[in-house]
Amino acid sequence: MHAVRLHAFGPAENLSYEQTPDPVPSPGQVRVAVAAAGVHLLDTALRQGMTGPYPAPVELPTVPGREVAGTVDALGEGTDPSWLGRRVVAHLGMAPGGYAELAVTDASRLHALPDHLGEAEAVAMIGTGRTTLGILGFTALGPDSVAIVPAAAGGIGTLLVQYAKNAGATVVGLAGGPAKVALVRENGADVAVDYTRPDWPEEVRAGLAGRHATVVFDSVGGDTGRAAVDLLGKGGAHLVFGWAGKGPHDGGPLTFTPEELASRGITSESVLGPAMIERAGGDIRVLELAALAAAADGTLRPAVHRFPLADAAGAHRALETRGTTGKVVLVP
Template identity: 70%
Template sequence: MNAIRLHTFGPAENLTYEPTPLPVPAPGQVRIAVAAAGVHLLDTSLRRGVQGPPTPLPELPTIPGREVAGTVDALGPGTDPAWLGRPVVAHLGFAPGGYAEYAVTDADRLQAIPPGLDPATAVAMIGTGRTTLGILQFTDLGPGSVALVPAAAGGIGTLLVQYAKHAGATVVALAGGPAKTALAAANGADLALDYTRPDWADTVRAHHPAGATVLFDSVGGPLARTALDLLADGGLHLVFGWSCGPIPLTDADRADLDARRVTTQSVLGPAMLQLAGGDNPLRLLETRALDEAAAGRLRPALQRYPLAEAATAHHDLETRATTGKVVLEP
């Protein structure tokens, strides 16, 4: 089979498309003929050799990728034969191997793809979708909510905009450039603004002088610092990423946020899993995400690349040249 391999940590160009041995499923595992593999921003950090907790750095050489969808084409010993030939999607956890024509994983990680969903949509929902549903547990969006969504044209941002509109909230979407703001508007944003323009915050204030009720923050940095000033008294700041680095806050800034009763909460990790509940909270979130997509309430934006162009996909993702979920297709 052909796969993308990484022999040395470093730039995107270190990802090479080459023939590799066909993987053989172990007991309790399946082999999936991959139709779509998800690309995550964390993949780019691991490629550079920067550990992104809690995911450890892989041993080299490695085949990156932790999200796959396709058809089960082989079973390991003791695996339920009912899986053979079924369209499935799986998050591989800490085990890489997704950027390939075939991948193996434990059968208990499989989710059947609901009727009507294509593999690329399913692979977007198994990772990005489950994270979005996990984030949304921390706030009760409704007709009185004003949601401020930076990175609104990204994988999670797209789904947040759609969900908030479906819940009856007012959505203020921030994205970089006209094409991305148009995508956010098409997804239902009431106000879609280009955050590269110097007047975007003034425009938000003019439309919503009382302020936003919740800020969905995956970016941090100066953008999040400005967005915090747009929160209403008692507003909620949900943090699930920091692609632009830490928020530059002074002691006076922190005192102001305290006086306005703004609550900042990190929503990734144990807190998200505790709220989801159950014996396998990640699986519950995956199932909910796939159900939302199957019902048509969530429609992930997809940017597709041929598997052989994984290096280009990584470069584009790192330079913010992509929209929605990045997917590789063999």
């Protein structure tokens, strides 16, 4: 098979498209003929030798990627034979191996795909979709809500805008550049602005006509995140799930002292990790099932940005430079 391997930590160019031996599923595992593999911003950090959620840098050489969809083409010993030949999607967890034509995973991680749900869309929902629903577990949205979504043209941002609109909320979508702003507006945002413009907070205030935001879904941090928080009214919530800003003063999580929060009358909390899983009842598959069901019935429509598997390096570069929209997916 062909796979993308990383032999040394460093730039995107270190990702090498190579011929490698076909993996063999162990007992209780399946092998998936991959039709789509997800690319996550975390992958770009791991590629550089950062640890992310891992206790140490990943072992090299490695095949990155933790989200795959395709067809089961081989079974390990003792695996339920009904999986063979079925279209499936799986999040590989902490194990890498997704950037490949073939990937192995435990059968317990599989979800069968409905006939009308594409593999690329399923890959978007198994990771990005489940995270989106996990974030939304920290707030209740309705007609009185005013939600600000920075990075609204990204994978999670696209889904947050759709969910909030479905709930009847007023949605403010922030994106970098006119093309992305247009996509955010087409996705349903009531107010869509370019956060690279210095006067964007004034544009938002004008668009809201005196209303204050009730929640900020912050994946950017830095100056952009702080300016968004400044638009919150009393009782507003700042929900943090990243700090990927690329501006000169962006990046890094926002921190507030208890005194600041009390004086503003707002809350601020990180919604990733154990807190999210706890909200899901301790089972991350609950969020995966809900995300896939929402895509299958059309409630949520993931945006997908496809790259050939052979151009995984290009996908990483585009993701790191904000040159993508929606979920980035590699297609063998």
